[in-house]
Amino acid sequence: MLIYITVFITLFLIVVVQSALVPFIDVKGIAPDLILIFIVYWSCPRGRRQGVVWGFLGGILQDLALGTTAGIFALSKSLACYLAFSFSWNCQRNDTLLMSIVLFVAAFVHQIVYFIFTSTKSAAGFLTLFLRYGFPSIFYTVFLGIFIYGFVEWLGKRKEAK
Amino acid sequence: MSVGFTRFWERSKDQWYLAAAIVLSFLFMALDQTGPVLFLKKEIGSLARTGQMIFSWGPKVLELRRENQRLLIKAGKLSLLESQYREALLENRRLRKLLGLKKRDEFDFIPAEVVGIKTTGIPGMVYLNVGWKDGCKKNMVLMTEKGVVGKIVSVSKSTSVGELLTSPNSRISAKVERCRVLGIVRWLYGNVCILEGVPRSSDVRTGDLIITSGYSQIYPSGLTIGRVFKVTQTGRDLFQKVLLRTEVDFGTLEELLVLKKLPRVQEKE
Numbered sequence: 143m144l145i146y147i148t149v150f151i152t153l154f155l156i157v158v159v160q161s162a163l164v165p166f167i168d169v170k171g172i173a174p175d176l177i178l179i180f181i182v183y184w185s186c187p188r189g190r191r192q193g194v195v196w197g198f199l200g201g202i203l204q205d206l207a208l209g210t211t212a213g214i215f216a217l218s219k220s221l222a223c224y225l226a227f228s229f230s231w232n233c234q235r236n237d238t239l240l241m242s243i244v245l246f247v248a249a250f251v252h253q254i255v256y257f258i259f260t261s262t263k264s265a266a267g268f269l270t271l272f273l274r275y276g277f278p279s280i281f282y283t284v285f286l287g288i289f290i291y292g293f294v295e296w297l298g299k300r301k302e303a304k
Numbered sequence: 305m306s307v308g309f310t311r312f313w314e315r316s317k318d319q320w321y322l323a324a325a326i327v328l329s330f331l332f333m334a335l336d337q338t339g340p341v342l343f344l345k346k347e348i349g350s351l352a353r354t355g356q357m358i359f360s361w362g363p364k365v366l367e368l369r370r371e372n373q374r375l376l377i378k379a380g381k382l383s384l385l386e387s388q389y390r391e392a393l394l395e396n397r398r399l400r401k402l403l404g405l406k407k408r409d410e411f412d413f414i415p416a417e418v419v420g421i422k423t424t425g426i427p428g429m430v431y432l433n434v435g436w437k438d439g440c441k442k443n444m445v446l447m448t449e450k451g452v453v454g455k456i457v458s459v460s461k462s463t464s465v466g467e468l469l470t471s472p473n474s475r476i477s478a479k480v481e482r483c484r485v486l487g488i489v490r491w492l493y494g495n496v497c498i499l500e501g502v503p504r505s506s507d508v509r510t511g512d513l514i515i516t517s518g519y520s521q522i523y524p525s526g527l528t529i530g531r532v533f534k535v536t537q538t539g540r541d542l543f544q545k546v547l548l549r550t551e552v553d554f555g556t557l558e559e560l561l562v563l564k565k566l567p568r569v570q571e572k573e
Contacts, residue, residue: 158355161420161431171427171494171555190318198325202332206345207352208422209429209458209465213332220325224318256425264426264472265490265498274493275426 149184153200156180157207172278174286177204178219178252182245183291185223186233193223211259218255222248236298238291245287249280346460353431353463356420367558378449411524414438414562416446419463421557428471428491430454430557435462443522445563450551451528452476452516453560469497469529470554477520478529480506481513487546489514489529495554497530499546506544508535514548524563 156176164173177200185193201216226248227233233240253276261268313320335341416438420431434440436459446453446466454468467474469491476489478499485506487499502508512532518525530548537544 154352155355158352158420159359160424161352161422162356162359165421168427168555173424173427175424177424191321194318194321194325198328201329203348204424205332206341206348208424208431209345209349210422210425211333212336212341212345213329215424216332217326217329220322220329224322253425260426260472264492265500266492270493271426279424 149196150199153177153180153196154203154207157200157203160204161208169278169282172275172282174283175249175252175279176286177201178222178248178283179245179287179290181219181223182226182241182248182287183235183294186227186241186244187235190224190227193227194220197221197223214256214259218252218259221255222250222252225251235291236295238288238295241291242284242288245291246280246284249283253277253280346458349458349465350460350463353419353433353460356431357433357463360419371558410565412564414440414444414564416440416464416560416562418557418560426470426472427554428468428474430466430468430560432456432464432466432560432562433462434562435460435464437461439564440464440562445523445527446560447527447563448552448557448560450553451530452523453552453554453557455522456562466560468554469550469552470495476523476529477517478514479517480508480532481515482509483507483512486517486519489548492547495530495550495552497548497550499532499548500543502544502546504537504542504544508532508544508546510535524565 160173160176164176167173181193181196181200185196197219198216201214201219202212204210204215204219205212226244229244229247233244235241253272257268257272257276261271264271332341414434416432416434418430419433421427422429430446430453432440432446440456440459442456442459444456446455446468452469454466454471454474456464457467458465469476469489472491474491477486478489479486480499480502483506485502485508487501489497489499491497499508499514510532514529514532516523516525516527516529528551530550532546532548534547535544536547
């Protein structure tokens with residue numbers, strides 16, 4: 143139980159960091175999704191069910207903490223994790239390549255679902271918003287994810303060697 | 305029967321979890337502007353804002369030196385302008401009085417620091433370090449020296465949430481400064497907006513300044529929004545497509561001013 147509480151608090155801290163520090167590394171409004179990187183890292187080896195639960199919790203925390211329409215991030219993140227984890231039967235944390243592929247699929251589904259909902263209110267259409275914000279953001283997220291997963295894998299190997 | 309159901313439940317447990325997540329998400333969407341969700345947003349939001357203030361403190365300190373130099377230069381330029389404007393203001397007051405025009409609203413500013421920006425998806429929200437204890441209220445206008453930025457949508461004791469002009473929800477009643485044609489400004493992408501509802505016959509040109517119309521409960525008149533860079537008329541459309549670029553760079557927002565309406569006082573004789 144304690145581990146789940148720790149993960150939930152970590153998730154909340156990442157939501158805060160996402161809005162407080164990520165603006166310093168964004169490129170023309172394009173930013174990586176740290177929350178998705180963490181959810182994939184935590185849930186991928188644990189399977190689809192955990193992915194849906196943590197995707198929903200991460201998304202709803204993001205919705206409520208950032209004041210956006212409640213439910214949109216929750217829906218997109220839980221759907222993204224469900225679909226992405228459907229393809230990854232033997233996901234291991236020390237397999238950076240597989241984790242990055244799963245992250246790519248998750249980020250892709252997440253952006254599509256998110257922009258389907260937000261583009262209904264916008265003067266610009268789905269395609270304009272997705273190509274301008276969603277698509278570059280997927281690559282930025284995966285790029286940063288590869289570094290983070292690779293770094294964690296390297297740390298793990300170093301620990302094992304010691 | 306019960307064995308069959310248990311087997312079915314076990315086999316499709318993942319799908320049930322997903323279905324529950326989808327139903328809950330739609331429930332949250334449906335109840336978005338109602339009491340319980342607003343309460344959750346306020347409580348979790350203000351906790352997050354406290355965290356944002358702590359996290360953004362480090363990078364802000366590093367920025368201070370550069371900002372100080374920038375402000376010194378700006379203060380010099382503004383003091384020159386102030387003397388010119390003071391004369392114009394006095395003249396304007398005399399003439400308005402002479403014509404018997406109603407006194408305009410006067411405003412004060414509450415300086416605010418941006419402690420967070422929504423970075424996932426469309427960047428249409430900012431989080432500020434001022435709240436109702438500083439005099440902030442919902443629907444107060446946010447601006448920089450370059451023009452309108454957005455409005456406050458939620459306030460807590462010491463923090464508030466601002467909805468930017470670059471939010472898909474944002475709409476501002478505006479007019480073209482030169483020819484006084486009215487329209488509604490909506491965000492398109494980046495710093496590009498569209499002025500909707502401009503009749504085909506209107507004389508809107510590239511380079512025209514778009515300002516707030518004042519026909520709104522929120523935005524007072526005359527605040528700069530942006531400049532027209534493209535005007536197109538297609539087929540038999542009744543309206544022109546007027547595209548404008550905002551004067552404010554939404555990617556580099558660090559400090560904002562909250563526009564506070566002052567109570568009207570009788571002008572001294």
